[in-house]
Amino acid sequence: MMIKYLFPNLYKDSWLEKLDVVLGDFIERMLPPSRQVGTFVVWGRPNSGKTTFISRLRGQELGFNSKEATTSKKKYKNINFQMNDGSAFTINEIVDMPGTMDRLDDWLMQVVDNDHVFYLIDLSRLTDRKYISQIEWDIRRTIEALGASNKERKRINIIATHIDESEFRQFPAENANNILQDNDVIRQIYETTSEYKVSGYVYSANLMDEDSFQRLMESVINDCQK
Numbered sequence: 001m002m003i004k005y006l007f008p009n010l011y012k013d014s015w016l017e018k019l020d021v022v023l024g025d026f027i028e029r030m031l032p033p034s035r036q037v038g039t040f041v042v043w044g045r046p047n048s049g050k051t052t053f054i055s056r057l058r059g060q061e062l063g064f065n066s067k068e069a070t071t072s073k074k075k076y077k078n079i080n081f082q083m084n085d086g087s088a089f090t091i092n093e094i095v096d097m098p099g100t101m102d103r104l105d106d107w108l109m110q111v112v113d114n115d116h117v118f119y120l121i122d123l124s125r126l127t128d129r130k131y132i133s134q135i136e137w138d139i140r141r142t143i144e145a146l147g148a149s150n151k152e153r154k155r156i157n158i159i160a161t162h163i164d165e166s167e168f169r170q171f172p173a174e175n176a177n178n179i180l181q182d183n184d185v186i187r188q189i190y191e192t193t194s195e196y197k198v199s200g201y202v203y204s205a206n207l208m209d210e211d212s213f214q215r216l217m218e219s220v221i222n223d224c225q226k
Helices: 015-030 050-057 101-113 129-148 173-180 184-195 210-224
Strands: 034-036 039-044 074-082 088-096 116-122 155-161 199-204
Touching (some): 039 050, 039 101, 050 116, 101 129, 129 184, 173 199
Parallel strands (some): 039 088, 039 116
């Protein structure tokens, strides 16, 4: 609590410390209970918005660090996330994977071991044939791994980012997902998921916009509970 920092010299072994504990317990009881949503594993090719997505989940201010590439696998435990409507949830662990091709095998193991799988694609690059080939390969391998696994819930969440830099920016945010599903690349993803009896969910967002990210997570969390 703030009392410790306001009165550091008076705090230790004083009534202020006891008051701090009481206030902390009171605030904790007043807050809505946090839902446990399991573990997340996140991947995507470089510059797909993966680091920004994870920074948002962790409640970090976006700045220069949110643009830095991940060069090694990182894990963040017990991430508490507060929604704008006051509801809250806890991610037991986030696994952040480097977006390079040499990490594909490691990624596929994480796909099987974690509860929720997130693959990010950059909408502004859907006219880049090399990039499309890369993400189609990644996603197909991911779906194959899910389909062959013993997981009860076989599902991949595709997060389409950089919508503000893509052709889809001209559409209202509430319609973008429906329009996106008519895209040839996205339609191919859906066809692949059905081939391997894997559920595929596609979401779109401008990760730099707080409201857009909140809408994204509201949809993701609601769908994760199904």
